[in-house]
Every structure is written in C-alpha cells, then in structure tokens.
Amino acid sequence: MQPTSTELQPKRQSSARLWILLTIILILLLTGAGFYLWQKYAPNRQHVDTAYHELQKPVFYNGEFYPVSAIGDKESLKLPLELIQKWIDPTIIYEKESDSVIITTTDKVLRFKTAELSALMNEKSITLSFPVEKKDNVIYVPIEPLRQLYPLDIRESDTTGAVILHKQGEKINWGKSLKPEGVPLRTDATIKAPIVSTIAANEQVTILSEQADWYKIQQQSGPVGFVRKSDITADHEEWIPVQEQPAAYVPWKPQSGKLNMTWEHVITKNPDTAKIPDMPGLQVVSPTWFSLANDDGRVSNQADAAYVKWAQGRGYQVWALFSNGFEPDRTSKALSTYDSRIKIIKQLLGFAQTYKLQGINIDFENVYLKDKENLVQFVRELTPFMHEQGLAVSIDVTPKSTNEMWSMFYDRPALAQVVDYMMVMAYDEYWATSPKSGSVSSLPWTEKSIETLLNSEKVPPNKLVLGVPFYTRLWTEEPNNGKTSVSSKTLTMDAAQTIIKDKKLTPAFSPEAGQNYVEYKEGDKLMRIWLEDDVSLKARVELVKKYNLAGLASWRRGFEVPSMWKVLQDALNAK
Template identity: 75%
Template sequence: MFAAGAASFLWEQFAPNRTKVETEYHELSKPIFYQGNYYKLSAIGEKEGLKLPLELIQEWIDPSILYEKSSDSVIITTKDKVLRLKTTELSALMNEKPITLSFPVEKKGSDIYVPIEPLRQLYPFEIRESDQTGAVLLFKKGETLKWGKRTAAEAAQLRTFASIKAPIVSSIAGGEQVILLGEEEEWYRVQQASGPIGYVRKTDIQIDHDETIPVQEDTSSYVPWKPPAGKLNLTWEHVISKNPDTTKIGDMPGLQVVSPTWFSISDGEGRLKNLADASYVKWAQTRNYQVWALFSNGFDPDVTNKALSTYDSRMKIIKQLLGFAQTYKLQGFNIDFENVYLKDKENLVQFVREMTPFMHEQGLAVSIDVTPKSTNEMWSMFYDRTALAEVVDYMMVMAYDEYWATSPKSGSVSSLPWTESSVKQILNVDKVPPSKLVLGVPFYTRQWTEEMKNGKLTATSKTLTMEAAAAIIKDKKLTPTYLPDTGQNYVEYKEGEKLIRIWLEDETSMKARLDLVKKYDLAGVATWRRGFEQSPMWKVIQDGLVPTAP
C-alpha cells in the first residue's frame, strides 16, 4: 500500500504533462509575430498578395503611417519617400509619380489592410510567411536571429511555460530549426518558423547558427548642407510688402544664410502668397549667402486648419513651394507656423513629413521655427518638437518675447536664465539633438513705460532696434547697469511720473547667448531680424561661433 502511494506521488512529481492545448492565437487564421509576440489581428491574403493590418503597422513598424478618411487613402512617409495609396485602387503615387500596385489597400469592416509590396520597399523589415500554417513572422533588418536545432530523430515537446508540468502547445520535429528568444534556467523560449512559441528543455535543442537579416541599402541621394564654419549663422529678412534695397545693406561678416519672409498660406485651399524677389536672390548669391525662404501659415488658425486637413491641399502647398524654389533658385525653406489649434498638432507633423522628402529630393534644406515650451496651446503646445526634429534638418527655437509687446508687466525680451531654460527643456524633454537645434536670438529690445492709472500700475511697450536703444542712452546720458538675474545691461529714467525701463540687447547679451551655443554644442544661431542690429554685432557673432580650441 505504501509502495503504491509512493509510486503515485513520484509520478505526479516527475512525470511530464501529456496534455495538448491550443495556441493563444488559434482563432487567428494568419497570425502575425514580431520579437516573440503575436498581434491581435490576422493578416489576409498570401504570398505576394499578403496584406498586413494598418493598425499593426502603426503599432509595430511606423506610428506615423496615416489613414486619411476624407480621401480614403493610406499615406506613408519616409525620409525620402511619400506614398499615397487609395483603397481598392491599384494606381498609387510615389513622390507624386504614378506607380502601379499588384494588390490594393483593402478595407474589411473597420479594419484596413496594406499590401506588403510597398512595405518591403519602404521599411527596414523582412516578412516571412509559413507555407505550413500561413503564420507571418516579421524581422527588423539588421537584427541577428539565434537559431537552435532539434538534432535527435524523435520530436521534442514545446510547452506553455518552463516546466515539464506545462501543457504541450506544439512538437518540434527531428531536424527542425527554431528561433531562440530567451532562456529560463534549464529551458529555452523558442519560436517555430510555423508560428508556435513556447518553452523547450535545453537538452532537447542544440545551438545551431546566427542569422543577420540583411540591411537595406540607403538609396537616398540627399546630402545635408553643412555650414563651412561648423555652426549655422542665419538671419531672417522681414518682408511685409516690399523687399529691401540691397544696395543699402552693409557687410555682414560670418553670415551664411538669409531667410526672407516671402511665402505664406493665403486660403484654406492651400494657395500661397508670394513676395519673392529674384534680384534679392541674385544679391545674396554675390555674397555667397544661401537663401532659405521663410514659409508661414500667416498666423491664421482657421486657414491653417483647413489647408492642412487633406493630402490634396497639403500637396498643393508643397508643389507651389517646389515651383518657387526652382523659379527663384532657392537653397531651402524655413517653416514658421504660429497661432495653430492644438487639434492640428498631428496635421502639422504630417505636412512636414510629406514636404521634407520632396525638398530633399531637390537638394533643398528644411528647417522649422518653434517657440520655447509653455502651457499656451496655440503658441507652444501644438508643436510636436520631438517628431518634427526627426524630419527636418534644423529646428530654430525662437528664444525671445519672454515679455511680449502687450505683456501686462514689463520685462526682458529674453533674459539669459529664461533662454537657457528654454534650450534645456527642448534638449532634455523633447530630445531634440543639439546638432539640429539653432538658438534664435533678438536684435531688438523694448522700451517699457510704467505709470499709475486709476490706482493701478500699467505697462506699455514699443519695439526698439539696437541703434535706437543706444541713441536713447546717449541722448539721456544714461549709464547701463549690469543685472546678474537677467544677464543683461539695463537702463531706466523718469519722464514726469512715468518710469521708462529698457533691458538692453547689446554685445554683452549677445556674447552670453553665444556662450550657450558653445555650452550645449548647439547647431548655431538665427537672428531676428536683419536691420535691427548694430553693424559690429556681426563680428561678435562670427567670433562667438568659432570653435573653442581644445
């Protein structure tokens, strides 16, 4: 009796479980796997007609792939390609050039399926389909797979967890190879080429070989322009209606790029306003300046919302810009979108993702202006700085207007602590690479007038150029005082009961800003705006951007 009980106990403790169970994904007709995980939706089709769920592509491969309901289109953007696929149609557009697909995008209920044909061309993934089960395995190009092999003739059992007491989910035939996903004590976690994932004893599998998924060759021909001195030195040319008389523009030593404010969206259909001047470009070329024309949204949120809402209107804008670049022989564009609804955050990113490949295809640089981070939805929060920085060549942080023209309180246009904090937040929170971040600096300041009205202190301002501020100091015989809390020189004086205050932008503040460029190894500076500076400031900037000797 005792012996029988002991035998029963030993059987329960050491005998392997013979129960067979279904896989977790058994209800999926064509399960899809990546890195040892299966997706909740099935693939459809087979062989060259295989199609993957759009939802899977967004989660596992490219979160930026877009389905645009209004045009019933799937839009894929990479660093050098823009592909538009309309559902049920075999004709598609690659960088606006027609191509023919063998299989169309397909809708099944609320799910959208994308053919693998263009996916294989555009993404660094390899797709393998099991002839035995139809399972689809995705592998990222460049990753290394570790393969094991069942060398014995009899099958080994694949179990649901690392124990002989675990149910059997599949069998590994003699000579079959499996992908090693991990290990847990005396067990390997493996996947069969036919799909099943589970645990097998290490003694049942022999390490066989490594396989590196071939990397796709980079076919992009765009080579980003690099400033000859290492750091970018750009200035914005403010054009309201008439371009400047270039014969009156003095020397600007060290300057590399001018960005005239020439183009803006004029209506929701995507038509653009054009203030460009070929003679200005010719003048810039004689001075070896690149011209990166500024393109803005006109700061109109409603027009912006409509113009960015569809692929067709976005592409209309892009085609006009390409035409302008060719007509005026431009070298790049600077995007300046401000006062934008928060709901258009993703549409702005999509527009830049669609615009950049076309510009790069023509050798044009793309940069974008952003404000410092704040809680203001329409002037700061609508920028997805992280996503935008992945696409553009440069990002200019407009680190000025800390105290803006209509601020109820007087203060600096751009105190140094505020400027440094703005830079650090974009670098550390938004993860924008310093090699792309350009510090926007002011050539202007504000003259603040404080006075008591109805028992309340009020503040009003007017913009001053550097020269105008210097003239006031000379006329009033003022002596600037350095303020450590702002990192700037400061003057004030009285006019009757009014207190006039000016936080100065001068050589002192400019050198401090250039020190920030060096401290954080930023890409350079962009100055707002040409014509507001004193001429010696160009030499200050030129010298300040020279790399420090090691």
C-alpha cells in the same frame, strides 16, 4: 505468579491495533510523498490551443503575434495597417478624408487610395499588383510596396500560413531537437504548463530568449512556447542582410562650423538692397516671402529675384520663409488633407525652382492643438520633395510651455527627426502685452529653453539653432488707482542706444537677466529697458558653444546696429 491467557489477550489486541495504525500511517505517508513527488515531477500531458488559434493567418514579430489576421498569401499577402504602424513604421497614416494610406520615408512620399491599383510615389504614378483593401473596418496594405520602402524579411509557412517578420540586421538563433519522440512546446517555463505543440526530431526552431533552464522558441509554423534547454541543441546563426540604401541627403553646413542666419522681414515690399550695410560672418538670409493665403492651400508669393541675386552674389544662402499667416482656422483646413498639403508643397517647389532658392524655413505659429499631427505630416511630406531638389528644410519653434496655441502644438521630437534644422525662437519671454515688465530674452530663460529641447524634447544639438533677438522693449510702469499698469514699445538696438544717449544713462549689468539694464523716470512713470547689445549677444554665442548647437538665427535684419555683425562673427569663430 504467571499471567493467565485471559489477562494477555487485551495486551495482544492493543499491540496489533498499534501495528495496524502505524502501517496505515506509513501507507498514508508513502502515498502522500508519492503524490507530492508526482505533483512536482510528473509533466503535464494536457494539450491546449494556441493563443492565436482563431486567427486564419497570424503574423509574428519577435515571438509576439498581432491580434488581427493578415489576408492573402505569397505575392498577394496584405498586412493590417495598424500592425505595420506598430512593428514597421509608426508614421504611416490612414487619411479618412481622402480614403488614402500615406507613407513617408526620408526620400519618398507614397500615397495609395483604397481599392485603386494606381498610386503616387513622389507624385509620379506607379501601378500596383494588388490594391490597398478595406475589410471589416480593417485597412490592409499589400507587401509589394512595403518591401520596396522597408528592408523587411517576410517568411510565410507553407503548412499553416503563419507569417513571421524580421528586419535587416537582426540575428536569428536557430536550434533543433534531436529526440526521436519529439519535444513538447509548453505555454510557460515549467513542465506543469500545458502543451501547445510538439517539436519533431531534427525540426529547426528559432531560439527567441532563455529563462533559467528553458528556451523560449518559435516554430516556423508559428507556435511560440518554452522547451527545456536539455531538449534543444543550438544549430546555427542567421543574420538578416542589411540592404544598401540610397545615399541620404546631407544638409548644407557652413565651413566655419556654426550657422549664422538672419530673417529678412518683408511686409509689402522687399528692401532696397543698396541700403543694406555689410554683414560680415552672415551665411543665410531667410526672407519672409511665402504665406498660406487661403484654406484650400494657395500660397501667396512676395519673392524677389533681384534680392536672391544680390544675396547669392555676396555668398549668402537664401532659405525663404513659409508662414501660415498665424491664422489657425485657415491652417487647420489647409493641413487636413493630402490634396491640400501637396498643393502647398508643389507651389513651394515651383517657387524654389523659379527663384533658385537653397532652402525653405517653415514658420507656423498660432495653431490649434488638434492640428499637431497634421503639421508633422505636412513636414514629413514636404521634406522628401525639398531634399530631392537639394533644398535645406528648417522649422521655427517656440520654447516649450503649457500654452497650447503658442507652444504645445509643436511635436518637437517628431519634427526634429525630419527637418535639417530647428530654430528655437528664444525671445518674447516677456511679450508686448505682458502684464509684467521684463527681458525679451533673459540668459537663464534662454539656457533653460535650450536644455529642455535637448533633453526632454530629444532635439539633436547639431540640428538646434538658437534664435536671438535684435530688439528689446521700452517698458512703462505707471501707478493707476493703487495698482501698476504696464505697457511696452518695441525698440531696435539703435533706438535703445539713442534713449541711453539722450537720457545720459549708464547701463548696469543685471546678474538675474544676464544682460545690461537701464531705467529712468518720467514724472511718476518708471521706464525700464533690458538691453540687447554686444554683451547679450556674446553670452548667447557662448550658449551655442556650450551646448554645441548648430548655430544661431537673428530676428530680424534691420533691428541691429551694424557693428553687431562683427561681434557675432568674432564670437562664433573664437576658439
């Protein structure tokens, strides 16, 4: 029996609705797919301002812009001081007390006062075309003297005024666009990133780096962003020329290879040189002649021309010591301004000329932590003047510790960059008033002190000089109300040997200390001595050789027994 038309109508309607639904679904799928493909592949056409658009004269280095604008243009261009400190030389300072910008290089000290056209280079007057300027609490430095002191390549856009810095020896990779319609420069390495600029056809750009299929580039007008590699072709390389620099100062070095120095301790008068025995192998003497006399920078002088004549007549170099007198308040005031620092420097230069010195040894101790940077600045300012006269510059530092006024005020990495030699005073491990008795300088402690300065403090081994003691201490441990009281007395090498002889003692080697040791009783008192002798000195020389240090310095002449000089000479020269 055939179905009637009435029976077929619902089936046709159902089928039609199904086709309509399928069609709608297909349209939605195609629309979704199209939207997805558009979202994925259609480039962003939005244009946005550059990150630095509010800067009137942005400055760039390696594609990075500085958040403070430069001022002026061409010859009158001035850069913010903090930009210079970040990108050119972090050692440049602004001294608020004297309203001065101070630049120190290996051979020059340049001082500008704000708003003045006269400046001082190594204390000689020079005239500037444009002064240092203070504007809206920003210090601006003219580029004219910067170009003289630093090998900079400064390029300024004629269209936007943007400034791009390069340094000597750097390579610039140039590229260009060949597309007539131009190439969009985007904020990120994706076509979905907005556009900051457009690169015109044949426009030359700097290729800074690459990231997958993209280049990071900079236009000569300033904008930095990303373009697809397929849109840019490499063009050529440019090397920023390396300017010939004046010959660097070369510090004196002993022919034998290792420095052998001793300090001559002068308290009120100089020693009778006729009574000083031969010191074979010694190369440098450092008499403690100069010290900071007041907080205005006056230097007291105990130098003796006859001593210099005697020393140099025996082939010794004379590196006079300059001390801060271990007076922290006086030191703080004297180091606080350029004027007082240069006053000190001029006096030392005068003394060096008068007494025909060959070096200066700086010995600042007991200094406030707040004066750490000022001490570095003083040494930075002092060294070019000393080198100009052919004088070696060295500084004494303690081993590193957490004691602020004994150790932490030394910025050893910064100081090591400036001086010719750094003497580490590797003694007083157990000091005169120590609550516990122990070695003045045990071998493990000494070695650890060396390793710390070489590694974490970045002191070059060819500058590091190991300071060794010619003295020891007689320790007394005495029972006192159930506790042990400790006291000490400083002994010369000879005094220690006298005690051993008088008490008929036999030294025994202490593996823990790496040196000989004796002890004896006086009633209920225990007397202890960690000996400084040929055993301890030979061991220290081995450390000098192990770490290829510059040499050693001994504190102090007169505390040794004469035979120690031959011991040191043989040990230093032994292959």
